Amino acid sequence: xxxxxxxxxxxxxxxxxxxxxxxxxxxxxxxxxxxxxxxxxxxxxxxxxxxxxxxxxxxxxxxxxxxxxxxxxxxxxxxxxxxxxxxxxxxxxxxxxxxxxxxxxxxxxxxxxxxxxxxxxxxxxxxxxxxxxxxxxxxxxxxxxxxxxxxxxxxxxxxxxxxxxxxxxxxxxxxxxxxxxxxxxxxxxxxxxxxxxxxxxxxxxxxxxxxxxxxxxxxxxxxxxxxxxxxxxxxxxxxxxxxxxxxxxxxxxxxxxxxxxxxxxxxxxxxxxxxxxxxxxxxxxxxxxxxxxxxxxxxxxxxxxxxxxxxxxxxxxxxxxxxxxxxxxxxxxxxxxxxxxxxxxxxxxxxxxxxxxxxxxxxxxxxxxxxxxxxxxxxxxxxxxxxxxxxxxxxxxxxxxxxxxxxxxxxxxxxxxxxxxxxxxxxxxxxxxxxxxxxxxxxxxxxxxxxxxxxxx
Numbered sequence: 001x002x003x004x005x006x007x008x009x010x011x012x013x014x015x016x017x018x019x020x021x022x023x024x025x026x027x028x029x030x031x032x033x034x035x036x037x038x039x040x041x042x043x044x045x046x047x048x049x050x051x052x053x054x055x056x057x058x059x060x061x062x063x064x065x066x067x068x069x070x071x072x073x074x075x076x077x078x079x080x081x082x083x084x085x086x087x088x089x090x091x092x093x094x095x096x097x098x099x100x101x102x103x104x105x106x107x108x109x110x111x112x113x114x115x116x117x118x119x120x121x122x123x124x125x126x127x128x129x130x131x132x133x134x135x136x137x138x139x140x141x142x143x144x145x146x147x148x149x150x151x152x153x154x155x156x157x158x159x160x161x162x163x164x165x166x167x168x169x170x171x172x173x174x175x176x177x178x179x180x181x182x183x184x185x186x187x188x189x190x191x192x193x194x195x196x197x198x199x200x201x202x203x204x205x206x207x208x209x210x211x212x213x214x215x216x217x218x219x220x221x222x223x224x225x226x227x228x229x230x231x232x233x234x235x236x237x238x239x240x241x242x243x244x245x246x247x248x249x250x251x252x253x254x255x256x257x258x259x260x261x262x263x264x265x266x267x268x269x270x271x272x273x274x275x276x277x278x279x280x281x282x283x284x285x286x287x288x289x290x291x292x293x294x295x296x297x298x299x300x301x302x303x304x305x306x307x308x309x310x311x312x313x314x315x316x317x318x319x320x321x322x323x324x325x326x327x328x329x330x331x332x333x334x335x336x337x338x339x340x341x342x343x344x345x346x347x348x349x350x351x352x353x354x355x356x357x358x359x360x361x362x363x364x365x366x367x368x369x370x371x372x373x374x375x376x377x378x379x380x381x382x383x384x385x386x387x388x389x390x391x392x393x394x395x396x397x398x399x400x401x402x403x404x405x406x407x408x409x410x411x412x413x414x415x416x417x418x419x420x421x422x423x424x425x426x427x428x429x430x431x432x433x434x435x436x437x438x439x440x441x442x443x444x445x446x447x448x449x450x451x452x453x454x455x456x457x
Contacts, residue, residue, distance in 0.1 A: 012033075064090075141178075152308065167300045
């Protein structure tokens with residue numbers, strides 16, 4: 001990705017010199033001679049780096065004042081201040097106000113390039129730290145080797161190198177954002193930003209401001225929107241079905257010509273952004289109900305990807321449980337614990353309406369609440385019985401009250417139902433695990449009245 005640098009200096013020779021040095025190293029350069037031109041350039045599109053002279057002859061604002069405006073607009077935007085008449089006091093003031101560093105004229109090209117590279121790296125690290133803090137103790141890779149997971153990996157590998165828009169669907173908690181991030185990481189835009197906007201968490205009347213930004217009464221940028229922040233990268237529109245109807249229309253235009261106006265703005269901002277969207281809803285039903293634009297659906301869904309529920313990939317539960325236990329232990333300082341085969345079997349046979357997100361939360365709860373020697377394995381009695389973790393693993397009173405024959409039959413029915421669920425309805429694998437012939441298991445299931453309609457044999 002070619003970074004965009006804005007060079008602001010009142011001297012034409014200096015602008016051309018600095019711009020030429022940077023362009024020779026592959027940077028895209030725009031120039032400005034004063035505060036108005038500088039803010040006009042930012043209004044056109046926010047740069048990745050600003051090289052800014054302190055003294056701007058004939059300018060409404062000097063470099064330090066422009067620095068304050070830029071930092072108010074975007075605190076992570078890197079700015080290198082330069083001056084031929086600087087003092088230590090000026091340098092200290094600039095850095096205290098948010099400049100990355102101070103460059104004294106005359107300077108050699110190597111020093112300029114080193115500062116530019118370091119300033120961009122520092123800004124990227126700052127943004128990455130913010131992202132990592134918000135994603136603490138969450139998975140950043142696709143865990144498991146089930147057929148459903150392998151098919152999903154194959155789809156990600158195919159779609160990532162293209163620049164096509166992708167619509168990711170699946171129930172809540174399956175990892176739709178993870179899939180979008182993997183597509184970005186494996187794309188040609190991987191060096192660019194990955195920006196997420198959750199339509200479900202933004203007030204409808206603020207949606208357009210968050211997406212497109214805002215300008216003040218003088219036409220100066222007041223807020224850089226998420227589309228602009230994602231320039232040369234990827235924007236994930238999470239839970240796109242929750243987007244207001246008016247915003248849907250504006251999104252459609254951006255998808256068509258990659259340009260938009262900020263709130264209260266008059267000039268177009270042109271961007272190069274790959275848009276990925278995700279939804280837990282059936283968008284065809286939303287279209288039929290008049291809540292989602294059909295033309296927007298077809299623009300977003302150039303390549304559809306469905307992320308399977310955890311129920312469809314129960315074989316991965318053991319791997320996920322071990323992975324989350326390790327990840328949570330490292331991030332929170334909780335003692336590392338391993339799971340017994342019996343505990344993993346219980347997890348595999350349990351219901352997970354909240355999918356991977358729910359499993360991760362349960363694993364964390366287990367690590368916090370599990371008693372006993374931390375060097376010992378997690379056993380079934382450490383596990384919450386129900387999906388909310390409020391139950392226990394003791395036998396129910398109705399079973400205790402039954403005669404032995406009825407209790408045995410009830411146990412066998414429940415046991416076999418759980419094992420079939422654990423192995424995703426595969427009778428052959430269930431029979432192999434419990435040590436029965438497949439035909440004998442079929443007879444037993446029929447006698448007990450166990451539903452095998454999902455038999456995958």
